[in-house]
Amino acid sequence: MKNILYILLAMMMLSCSKKNEEISPDSIYNVRSEWENQNGKKITFPDLKDKVIVTAMIFTSCKTACPRLTAEMKNISRKVGKADPDDIQYVLISIDPKTDTPEVMKAYLNAHQFNYKEWTFIRSNEADTRELANIMAVKYKEITPIEFSHSNIISVYSKKGTLAFQKEGLGTDDDAIVKEIRKQIEL
Secondary structure: OHHHHHHHHHHHHHHHHHHOOOOOOOOHHHOOOOEEEOOOOEEOHHHHOOOEEEEEEEOOOOOOHHHHHHHHHHHHHHHHOOOOOOOEEEEEEEOOOOOOOHHHHHHHHHHOOOOOOOEEEEEOOHHHHHHHHHHOOOOEEEEEOOEEEEOOEEEEEOOOOOEEEEEEOOOOOOHHHHHHHHHHHHO
């Protein structure tokens, strides 16, 4: 009986120590807002804990920069190569949550032939989207009801949720970001 008590106590202590793991103050896991993915499922950034997260903020009706940003994300994914979906998550984040419904986001992922295990597309309300954009240093502004001006930034977050790398601009060399993603996967 005494041995069982010791085992239970040890299990409780291990469980508590994992729950109390410190999250860095600058971790994306501190963003507690709720998001909706392409399947209508509610998720939060802590749900992605222990994965390398690669993000870009886009909107599906964009005809200029977003298709290029999406293509760069896909190219980066291709260069990184096969990775365990438990180790990495590519996340497209809508800056137009009114238009980008789950159905629209799913159609976008299908049209670009993204693998659902490694890719997700999320949206939230306008306030949470603006807060996340500020955290990610992405600037955007609605020009018309269907057009936005925005930064073209791809961000890489470590498995602990801290910013590991940012790439700004389109058509720039992807080698540094690919190297950083591979490094973060290995950690």
